[in-house]
Amino acid sequence: MPNARGPSHEPVLGSRSWMMVKTIITGLLALIVMIGVTILIIWLTIKPRTPAYFINNGSIHDYNLSKDYHLNASYNFLLKTFNPSKRMSVHYEKMELTLLFKHETIGSGVMPSWHQHKRNRTTSELDLASHNVKLSEALSRDIEMANSTNQVVVDLKMKGRIRSKLGIWKSRYYHMTVSCVNVVAEFSKSSNGSRGTICDVDL
Template sequence: MAIPKQENQTQVAQPHSRLIRLIAIVLLALIVLVGLTILIIWLTIKPKKLVYYIDDGSIHGYNLTNGNHLDASYYFLLRAYNPNKKVSVYYDKVDVSVKYDDEVVSRGIINPFHQPKRNTTLFKLNLSSHDVTLSNEAARDLKVDRSSGRVEFGVNVKARLRFKVGGWKSRHYRMKVWCAPIMVHLSSSHNGVQRTTFQSVKCDVDI
């Protein structure tokens, strides 16, 4: 009596297995189709790389103590340009840092924003160092640069963004922007503020 029962179970299991395989094949085909559609759209549009510049920069309230503790305020004008005529960009998270001799001296953020097609957006970055401890080497180099009348900084931008084409939005991408060397030339001083002359710096962009 046990043998016919096993045959019935086998007969029931076979259609069930075929149904599972059919569902798996359909799902796989849909995934491939969606992926190919996205790839075709992306290749057709051929998005251009985003462009970044630092157009202005200055230092205020500069003070470096004998204990290598730095206090200063920084102003940088960051220009972000989206050259694409069919692609807009959603910036969901943007972190900014200022570096000297590969040491971070200040950090900040830019609020999330949407950049339309063929748009230029300007950001006035007001950052500061409060009792930031520098290494002996960085402190020594900063004193030398300060005495020479110019200081070289770097501005680093890290962003989490998405691209939008029509009603479609891409997955999240990570963007790294490195702006260097940013030469802040120190000239006259008035009430603790160093006035500067500045040359625009084009940034390296990696997505």
């Protein structure tokens, strides 16, 4: 007479092992998602918010264009900036300034490093200059024509680095480019304050 066998428990043990593996995998996936969401929230918090830039009151002084098309002049603009962050102040490294007329560089300058507090509006003066800049005959003719109308339309480019600051913590530096196009600058003999221009900021 064959020996009787008791009920087998192997399928139950296998099912329990598989459930344990599924639980571990599910827990790991949930942990990964939580870590990812936390990192995203931190990144969105610490990344500098794009500041707003507005420029006006462009003026030109000491304008001189020689017969061989060399330009000398000084330029002044009023720059208004707004830091929209409610939590973080912003530190700006020095910014390189480039002035263009009809897409050709005619002047340059530097804006020193500065700090802007949260939700702060700041007004700064920008000073640029042309030092014996060689122009083409066509460009010289165009800028002389602008001089005869007492106004010239230029583009102003600014490049620099910024970082956020929250207490003692500081973010890494981010490169920033500011483009202010179709800015009206008036020659000093008739400067009464030109209309403003909203600038594009790439951060």
